[in-house]
Amino acid sequence: MSAALSTRSAAWRALGLPGTLVVLDFDGVLARIVHDREAARLSARTRRLLARVAARYPVAVLSGRSAADVAGRLDGVAVRWVVGSHGADWPGAGVRGPRRWRGRVAGWRRTLSGRLRGMPGVEVEDKGHSLSVHFRAARDGARAAAAIARAAADLPGAAAIPGKRVLNLLPEGAGDKGSALRRLAAASGAARVLFVGDDVTDELAFRARLPVPAVTVRVGPVPRSAARYHVRRRGDVDRLLASLAALRDPPRRARSAR
Secondary structure (H helix, E strand, O other): OOOOOOOOHHHHHHHHHOOEEEEEOOOOOOOOOOOHHHHOOHHHHHHHHHHHHHHHHHHHEOOOOOOHHHHHOOOOOOOOEEEEEEEEEEEEHEOOOOOHHHHHHOOOOOOOHHHHOOOOEEEEEEEEOOEEOOOOOOHHHHHHHHHHHHHHOOOOEEEEEEOOOEEEEOOOOOOOHHHHHHHHHHHHHHHHHHEEEEOOOHHHHHOOOOOOEEEEEEEEEOOOOOOOOEEEOOOOHHHHHHHHHHHHHOOOOOOOOO
């Protein structure tokens, strides 16, 4: 079971040392969860704090959304990497998934759109490198989840990653947030990593075996999580960002004696 995170702990203070990579999920971490996913935005306060952190650390945003979608929601904050589709979409690193992935994903979308037609509250989102089948608006979530699982069970070359009222479908071999976090750690040459997530899909990153120490934080009360630490709510992420920036703020000059 994860422990409540203290920004006074030695593990947290060590993040201020050179070589720290900061990796953040978007929905539920940088932006609050909303019923309409198109309405997800950074608050003005979160934007200011993220900009402060990005000026002091290499920062990556690792999301289930497409990389282009996430980049458009950062309100101009310049981060080092924006990785989408759970690690299948790497435009910030100059690497894209094989072209065949797009064709495969488009085929899944056509199949699922037919199989799930007429199901209220279910929507198939094509993100280019992956699909997400959302059922947040379904009246009977359990029934919708079961129907989606049946519809997706025989899709060729598909790897299923369940999330919060969503089923994510990635091409086999595209990886997941765990492999994406390892790749980010290697690409950055990090000496240590901070990863903050909130979803079932983030558990793959919490469990990832990295070549360097990691501080992993889950947002929200979850009885069982592989994250080392947790915070209670999304608003606490702003407090973490403020503390993280302060670790690298220049020391205040002592006031001269009058």
